[in-house]
Amino acid sequence: MTITDKTADVPAPRSGEEKSGRLLDVKDLHVEFHTRDGVVKAVNGVNYSVDAGETLAVLGESGSGKSVTAQAVMGILDMPPGKIPQGEILFRGQDMLKMSNEERRKIRGRKIAMIFQDALSSLNPVLSVGYQLGEMFRVHDGLSRKAAKAKSIELMERVKIPAAKERVNDYPHQFSGGMRQRIMIAMALALEPDLIIADEPTTALDVTVQAQVMDLLAELQREYNMGLILITHDLGVVADVADKIAVMYAGRIVETAPVHELYKRPAHPYTRGLLDSIPRLDQKGHELYAIKGLPPNLLKIPSGCAFNPRCPKATDICRTEVPPLVPVTEQDGAELPGRGSACHFWKETIHG
Amino acid sequence: MPDLTKTSTTDKAAAQDEVVAGAAVSATPAPGKPRSLWGDAWRDLRRNPLFVISALLIVVLLLVAAFPGMFTDANPETGDQAKNFLGKPELGHFFQADWFGYDGTGRSIYARVLFGARNSIVVGVGVTLLVTLFGGLVGMLAGYFGGFWDSLLSRITDVFFGIPFLLGSMVVLNGFTDRTVWVVMGALAFLGWTQIARVMRGAVITTKHADYVVAARALGAGTKRILFRHILPNAVAPVIVVATIALGTYIVAESTLSYLGLGLGGGEISWGGDISDGTQFIRNNPHVLLFPAGMLSITVLAFIMMGDAVREALDPKLR
Amino acid sequence: MGRYVARRLLQMIPVFIGTTLLIFLMVNVLPGDPVRALWGDKPPDPAQVAQIKHDRGLDLPLWEQYLHYMKGLFQGDFGNTIAGNRPILDEITQAFPVSMRLAVMAWSFELVVGITLGVFAGIRRGRIVDNTVTLFTLLVISVPIFVVGLLFQLYMGNEWQWITPTVQDSEDMGQLVVPALVLGMVGLAYVARLTRTSIAENRQADYIRTAVAKGLPKQRIITRHLLRNSLIPVVTYLGTDIGTLMGGAVITEGIFNVTGVGNLLFTSLARREGAVIVGIVTVLVLVYLLASLLVDLLYAVLDPRIRYA
Numbered sequence: 001m002t003i004t005d006k007t008a009d010v011p012a013p014r015s016g017e018e019k020s021g022r023l024l025d026v027k028d029l030h031v032e033f034h035t036r037d038g039v040v041k042a043v044n045g046v047n048y049s050v051d052a053g054e055t056l057a058v059l060g061e062s063g064s065g066k067s068v069t070a071q072a073v074m075g076i077l078d079m080p081p082g083k084i085p086q087g088e089i090l091f092r093g094q095d096m097l098k099m100s101n102e103e104r105r106k107i108r109g110r111k112i113a114m115i116f117q118d119a120l121s122s123l124n125p126v127l128s129v130g131y132q133l134g135e136m137f138r139v140h141d142g143l144s145r146k147a148a149k150a151k152s153i154e155l156m157e158r159v160k161i162p163a164a165k166e167r168v169n170d171y172p173h174q175f176s177g178g179m180r181q182r183i184m185i186a187m188a189l190a191l192e193p194d195l196i197i198a199d200e201p202t203t204a205l206d207v208t209v210q211a212q213v214m215d216l217l218a219e220l221q222r223e224y225n226m227g228l229i230l231i232t233h234d235l236g237v238v239a240d241v242a243d244k245i246a247v248m249y250a251g252r253i254v255e256t257a258p259v260h261e262l263y264k265r266p267a268h269p270y271t272r273g274l275l276d277s278i279p280r281l282d283q284k285g286h287e288l289y290a291i292k293g294l295p296p297n298l299l300k301i302p303s304g305c306a307f308n309p310r311c312p313k314a315t316d317i318c319r320t321e322v323p324p325l326v327p328v329t330e331q332d333g334a335e336l337p338g339r340g341s342a343c344h345f346w347k348e349t350i351h352g
Numbered sequence: 353m354p355d356l357t358k359t360s361t362t363d364k365a366a367a368q369d370e371v372v373a374g375a376a377v378s379a380t381p382a383p384g385k386p387r388s389l390w391g392d393a394w395r396d397l398r399r400n401p402l403f404v405i406s407a408l409l410i411v412v413l414l415l416v417a418a419f420p421g422m423f424t425d426a427n428p429e430t431g432d433q434a435k436n437f438l439g440k441p442e443l444g445h446f447f448q449a450d451w452f453g454y455d456g457t458g459r460s461i462y463a464r465v466l467f468g469a470r471n472s473i474v475v476g477v478g479v480t481l482l483v484t485l486f487g488g489l490v491g492m493l494a495g496y497f498g499g500f501w502d503s504l505l506s507r508i509t510d511v512f513f514g515i516p517f518l519l520g521s522m523v524v525l526n527g528f529t530d531r532t533v534w535v536v537m538g539a540l541a542f543l544g545w546t547q548i549a550r551v552m553r554g555a556v557i558t559t560k561h562a563d564y565v566v567a568a569r570a571l572g573a574g575t576k577r578i579l580f581r582h583i584l585p586n587a588v589a590p591v592i593v594v595a596t597i598a599l600g601t602y603i604v605a606e607s608t609l610s611y612l613g614l615g616l617g618g619g620e621i622s623w624g625g626d627i628s629d630g631t632q633f634i635r636n637n638p639h640v641l642l643f644p645a646g647m648l649s650i651t652v653l654a655f656i657m658m659g660d661a662v663r664e665a666l667d668p669k670l671r
Numbered sequence: 672m673g674r675y676v677a678r679r680l681l682q683m684i685p686v687f688i689g690t691t692l693l694i695f696l697m698v699n700v701l702p703g704d705p706v707r708a709l710w711g712d713k714p715p716d717p718a719q720v721a722q723i724k725h726d727r728g729l730d731l732p733l734w735e736q737y738l739h740y741m742k743g744l745f746q747g748d749f750g751n752t753i754a755g756n757r758p759i760l761d762e763i764t765q766a767f768p769v770s771m772r773l774a775v776m777a778w779s780f781e782l783v784v785g786i787t788l789g790v791f792a793g794i795r796r797g798r799i800v801d802n803t804v805t806l807f808t809l810l811v812i813s814v815p816i817f818v819v820g821l822l823f824q825l826y827m828g829n830e831w832q833w834i835t836p837t838v839q840d841s842e843d844m845g846q847l848v849v850p851a852l853v854l855g856m857v858g859l860a861y862v863a864r865l866t867r868t869s870i871a872e873n874r875q876a877d878y879i880r881t882a883v884a885k886g887l888p889k890q891r892i893i894t895r896h897l898l899r900n901s902l903i904p905v906v907t908y909l910g911t912d913i914g915t916l917m918g919g920a921v922i923t924e925g926i927f928n929v930t931g932v933g934n935l936l937f938t939s940l941a942r943r944e945g946a947v948i949v950g951i952v953t954v955l956v957l958v959y960l961l962a963s964l965l966v967d968l969l970y971a972v973l974d975p976r977i978r979y980a
Contacts, residue, residue, distance in 0.1 A: 074884055076880055076883045076884050105886050105887075105888065106886060107886070108883070108884055108885065108886035109884065109885040109886030109887075110886060113884070113885075114881075114884040116877065116880070116881060116884075118877060121876065121877040121878065122877040122878055122880070122881045123878055123881065124878040124881070124882070124896050124900070125878070125900070125974070125975070125976055126899050126900055126973065126974055126975060126976075127895070127896070127899075128975075135885065135887065135891075135895075136885060139885075139886065139887055139888070139891065140886060171975040171976070173975075173976050184881075187881075187885065507685055507686060507689065508689070510686045510689075511686055511689035511690050511693055512693070514686060514687075514689075514690040514956045514959055514960070515690055515693060515694055515952060515956070516914070516915060516918030516919065516952070516955060518918065518919060518921065519918045519919075519921065519936065519951075519952065519955075520694070520697065520952075522921070522936075522940060523694065523697050523698060523701075523940070523948055523952075524697055524701065526701070526940045526943075527697075527700075527701025528701070600812075600813065604815045607815055608815055608816070608817055608922065611815075611817050611922075612921070612922070612925070612937070614940075624815075624817075627817070627818065627821070631821060634821060634824075634825050634829075635825070635829055638825060641821065645814075645815075645818040645821075645822075648815060648818070649810075649813050649814040649815070649818065650813075652812075652813040652814075652815070653809060653810065653813035656809060656812055656813055657809060660809065
């Protein structure tokens with residue numbers, strides 16, 4: 001008997017496996033870069049998951065590995081020098097790291113799409129936006145040039161670009177920053193993917209435009225019921241749109257929590273430091289708090305907890321033993337769903 | 353949230369950048385490990401086999417050019433035509449007069465190849481120095497002062513650039529009956545300076561608008577100080593690369609002119625001239641031509657390889 | 672666009688005048704007397720020399736000679752040769768088509784082979800293909816063109832007899848293939864190196880990462896996204912090289928006995944026919960200036976960020 005699988009080119013969830021319906025499940029992911037100075041360990045065992053319709057915010061400084069993780073998920077790491085020595089990236093239950101290049105390519109853009117930080121440099125300067133949008137339909141759906149252009153205009157209207165019909169043949173540099181980022185979003189949305197990864201989508205924009213773009217993204221996410229991974233270092237953006245947060249430091253997740261709980265009661269000294277360094281109006285006149293020290297050198301990550309040289313609470317155990325990400329509970333032992341902390345002293349941090 | 357490495361994360365893939373920037377930030381304060389453009393470049397160069405090979409070759413060539421007599425007893429100027437006419441090379445006879453055979457007048461080709469190195473290298477180095485000084489000056493003035501001076505100097509550069517290099521040199525040299533090393537040098541430099549001028553102008557304009565130069569000016573540094581302390585050291589890298597490669601091409605130009613009979617005259621030994629003499633024996637005695645040609649090619653290769661290696665080391669974009 | 676072209680054409684005038692003046696001075700200030708050369712080794716008759724000089728206007732001050740020359744030039748008159756008193760324009764129009772053909776063939780080699788090699792090397796930077804191409808281009812640039820020409824002639828012509836050692840008929844395209852290859856060799860290497868560097872640099876660009884993230888097939892990424900951006904510096908080189916190729920044909924034409932501009936130039940140098948040399952250089956400068964204008968216009972097609980107002 002032959003079963004003709006019509007979706008052969010797109011990996012579908014295999015029956016019986018991972019019925020839980022996790023859209024994306026990253027398990028114990030490691031990424032390293034082999035440079036002439038040595039091996040840079042950018043990601044050291046990251047676990048996170050996203051469901052359909054859910055927004056996960058990944059928070060961290062530059063060099064925390066948040067972008068590298070996303071690029072590993074997307075399959076756009078430069079390998080070499082990049083290398084994934086360990087880990088799984090399950091998309092609808094299938095490990096993408098075990099797929100052929102061609103299989104992965106077909107997922108990119110169609111099933112998982114990405115929005116980059118700097119739309120100006122991320123769009124090809126010598127091709128019209130209509131061409132770049134239409135490419136999605138022409139390559140993945142085999143549409144004609146004309147049909148693709150019509151679809152591009154539709155897309156541009158969908159992301160609220162005024163006079164889309166007239167502007168479809170314009171080039172990226174002819175648009176404003178906010179409009180360019182809308183075009184990036186439109187490109188990611190083109191094929192209505194299941195998951196969108198947005199890597200600092202508003203960092204390069206004016207503050208006034210940031211909110212508009214973020215709102216648009218959130219609105220479209222609801223409409224299509226997509227999973228969204230939002231990579232950012234801006235705590236303000238996160239509070240508005242995310243469902244849950246993963247805080248990264250030196251290539252590890254140091255804390256996970258539903259969004260509002262994290263703000264109320266951080267369970268890791270690093271998160272607390274981040275929250276304390278937000279300038280607040282009611283503390284006008286006080287000196288701004290800053291986490292002391294510098295992000296770690298990824299060539300030589302400190303032993304034990306990577307945060308220990310900068311941590312106000314560090315003791316000897318922090319310098320020798322790597323704290324695992326453990327579930328965080330109430331003082332009476334009641335479960336706090338979705339919460340975890342990788343600190344030896346999480347109890348003191350959250351309850352103390 | 354503090355974002356310490358933002359300024360350096362613009363161009364490259366975010367992944368690598370984030371990593372590299374992260375590494376660089378923590379590496380800077382570490383004592384005893386200074387990292388600069390030149391320091392990095394030097395580290396790269398030492399590990400680059402192209403650089404090591406070309407550097408060794410150049411050292412040997414410079415030695416040969418300075419003391420050709422150290423490597424042979426044979427006289428390059430005279431030969432025993434009756435005895436050695438077109439004598440075949442004895443490839444086993446290392447460093448002896450007959451190693452590379454004899455030419456049409458019975459002179460030792462090995463000796464001639466050695467003594468020819470001096471003229472080639474003197475012309476190459478001399479032209480490069482002249483061109484770098486003059487072209488560098490023109491380019492720096494045009495780039496730094498801009499406006500009228502830039503227009504004027506750039507148009508003059510265009511005029512000289514418009515005349516084909518080799519063709520123009522032929523015209524100049526054709527006017528001289530006594531073509532000494534100095535004449536050839538002058539003729540090549542006369543039209544050759546435009547390339548360096550253009551490169552220097554571009555580099556100065558780029559550097560002029562760099563934030564650190566603007567900052568220096570804001571702090572009240574004078575023109576001279578800005579030009580020599582801030583702009584020149586940073587604009588000099590591309591000039592060095594172009595000059596090194598150009599040195600190779602000037603050696604080619606000299607030998608080409610000599611080959612055409614318009615290069616060094618008056619019995620001066622030149623590889624190009626020897627190759628030209630060799631063409632009449634090319635069918636049955638190609639060695640007369642091949643050894644000077646090979647030596648010429650190796651010399652040029654050494655300088656071009658050196659320039660290439662330096663370029664790769666100085667261009668962080670290509671790391 | 673039209674205004675830009677007009678402005679560029681206007682800007683060319685001082686460069687054109689400057690270049691012709693420069694070569695005119697180079698030819699005339701430097702020692703060497705074409706009239707005297709008519710007598711060869713025999714002692715010339717001073718009265719006759721003076722007479723010829725007077726007839727041809729060679730006794731006038733240099734600036735007057737130049738003005739006369741330029742005036743003639745705008746009427747399409749390049750002057751006459753000293754020996755034989757033939758119109759120089761005739762000599763040039765006879766020689767140029769041959770060199771043009773040779774140069775265009777060499778240029779096509781540069782374009783096709785150079786870019787292809789460069790693209791492969793750039794995409795596979797650091798791999799065997801890249802190292803082979805890099806080494807090949809280094810060798811080609813290092814071995815002077817007259818050595819390459821002589822070796823090709825020796826082996827292809829004499830040893831293996833694939834070609835006739837010299838070109839018998841300069842009109843025959845087939846016979847020009849090998850000389851054109853020799854002529855285009857160095858340029859080919861430069862094009863390959865430029866393309867390689869440009870491709871390797873652009874490959875790291877953000878928009879290439881975007882193209883990968885869009886799920887485009889590799890071939891499409893290279894041809895549609897990478898190549899067009901990378902070719903911009905290569906176009907500059909190729910544009911200005913066609914003039915260089917025509918001027919650089921002296922050696923190739925000499926070795927393979929092609930009767931083109933190089934040949935004409937060389938004989939004119941020997942006979943000290945300064946006016947012919949000035950004429951040749953004038954035409955070459957025109958070719959060069961027009962080519963660089965074309966390159967600038969081509970930029971606008973390749974890069975929409977450039978707008979000509």
